[in-house]
Amino acid sequence: MEPDYSLTLNAAVKHERSPSLDNVHDDLSSKRQADDMSGVVRNPVEFLWKECEDMEDVERLKIKEKAVVQAERYCQRIREVLDPVVSATNDRTEAIMLGLRIVKHWCTEHERVRAKHKDRQILVGVEGPTGAGKSSFLGSLLKYPELFPSGQESAATAVIGKASWNWDGTPGYEFRARVTFREKNEILEEVRKLLKDLNRWLRLQAGQPDDSNDYDGQDAANADAIAICRTAIEHQLPRVHAVWDLNEKELLRLAKKCPKEMKYKDAAQSVFPKNSMATKFLNDGKAEFNASTAEMLSEVIKPFLDSSTSSFGGRKEFSAWPLVKGVHIYAKADILKPGITLVDLPGCGDAVSSRSEIAEKVSHTLDVRMVVSPIIRATDEKQGQALMQNGFDEAQMMIRGKMDPRGFCVIASKMDDMKVDSYITGTAELARNSEVIEKQSRLDELKDEKSALKAE
Numbered sequence: 001m002e003p004d005y006s007l008t009l010n011a012a013v014k015h016e017r018s019p020s021l022d023n024v025h026d027d028l029s030s031k032r033q034a035d036d037m038s039g040v041v042r043n044p045v046e047f048l049w050k051e052c053e054d055m056e057d058v059e060r061l062k063i064k065e066k067a068v069v070q071a072e073r074y075c076q077r078i079r080e081v082l083d084p085v086v087s088a089t090n091d092r093t094e095a096i097m098l099g100l101r102i103v104k105h106w107c108t109e110h111e112r113v114r115a116k117h118k119d120r121q122i123l124v125g126v127e128g129p130t131g132a133g134k135s136s137f138l139g140s141l142l143k144y145p146e147l148f149p150s151g152q153e154s155a156a157t158a159v160i161g162k163a164s165w166n167w168d169g170t171p172g173y174e175f176r177a178r179v180t181f182r183e184k185n186e187i188l189e190e191v192r193k194l195l196k197d198l199n200r201w202l203r204l205q206a207g208q209p210d211d212s213n214d215y216d217g218q219d220a221a222n223a224d225a226i227a228i229c230r231t232a233i234e235h236q237l238p239r240v241h242a243v244w245d246l247n248e249k250e251l252l253r254l255a256k257k258c259p260k261e262m263k264y265k266d267a268a269q270s271v272f273p274k275n276s277m278a279t280k281f282l283n284d285g286k287a288e289f290n291a292s293t294a295e296m297l298s299e300v301i302k303p304f305l306d307s308s309t310s311s312f313g314g315r316k317e318f319s320a321w322p323l324v325k326g327v328h329i330y331a332k333a334d335i336l337k338p339g340i341t342l343v344d345l346p347g348c349g350d351a352v353s354s355r356s357e358i359a360e361k362v363s364h365t366l367d368v369r370m371v372v373s374p375i376i377r378a379t380d381e382k383q384g385q386a387l388m389q390n391g392f393d394e395a396q397m398m399i400r401g402k403m404d405p406r407g408f409c410v411i412a413s414k415m416d417d418m419k420v421d422s423y424i425t426g427t428a429e430l431a432r433n434s435e436v437i438e439k440q441s442r443l444d445e446l447k448d449e450k451s452a453l454k455a456e
Helices: 005-011 019-023 025-029 057-086 092-098 100-119 134-142 184-206 223-244 248-256 264-269 276-284 294-305 353-365 382-389 391-399 420-426 434-455
Strands: 122-127 161-165 175-181 286-291 324-331 340-344 368-374 408-413
Touching: 057 100, 122 134, 122 353, 134 340, 134 408, 175 276, 175 294, 184 223, 184 248, 184 264, 184 276, 223 248, 276 286, 286 294, 294 324, 420 434
Parallel strands: 122 340, 122 368, 161 324, 368 408
Antiparallel strands: 161 340, 175 286, 175 324
């Protein structure tokens, strides 16, 4: 039932002060008055979320996150009371009586603060060598191990994957994902450049003069020029083959037609009709998916995240990763609600160099970096050490104030692969440690006790 504001307004008439009060001033002044010494002193209101700055980080964050949840709940209750007031009247006098302007201002501020809270994004990247278990580690943080793909035979993560809190409460939208594709002109330029590089490589191999300015005028007879050109070709070939199913021989035949029979741009354009579904992705620019479970969403988005093939509803199977700019997943995982966005990066040292480069480029934009490295190789893992000891990265993190335990950490993964006894025996410092020796002896006793119990 809607409240009757007309009754409130009729009752809210201005009352004049009673004439009898004009004559009681002298009587009131004879009463004892409160002063600074005798007055009641009110204790200032203290909030724990304001007084917790000296606490440990974990305790402080728990207190503040709880305060945010309570504030959201109480503000929502207030909003439920005020919304009918805002929509109740357009009459100016009535609006003034109800304090409508103040109410509207409060509602506007409430919306602004809520929007700011929703837009908050702290990028926490998980990077490391290929096969270190980054995706599995992310799954354990999210408590949805199936959300990010993990593979054994090939690199699971081929593009940047992000996971943020899902604010959508609509049934069937508990898990959402937005796949963003690269610009079509960008893909066209890559194919055009590959065709030019193939022709240039043929000329260099034949010892012909090089008329290309792409490599700062390096001598065509120079072996370095051939190596550089070949590296550029090897960089792009896997991408073109994955999407358009063209091998090097087929691309060479197409390149030889340029520029006499056709322009390089036209030759590159002729590649697109070979895969209509891939062309559709580029024309659309993005694709959105939703599901009620993590398993259902994972099944749909997996071909966009990893290097596996799929038909995507078309006739031809292909790998879509060279077309994908990024995949953003939205899930109701508790770790994401404060504004954390977890970023799954392709592994450094990936067999496909272009995938490895993605991780290197994006890592500088992260607020927090977590390097995952298998514990059994943590001390001699080349890529892991490169990530942890990169001088440029370290300097950038120090400049931005992120070279500390709050902005950088190392995760030792795959502990089950380690043979503890062999590791202790091979490490002189541990082998002589009295505490380690004592615990090993106790472990042997427990093993003997377990064997005895089984034998009974």
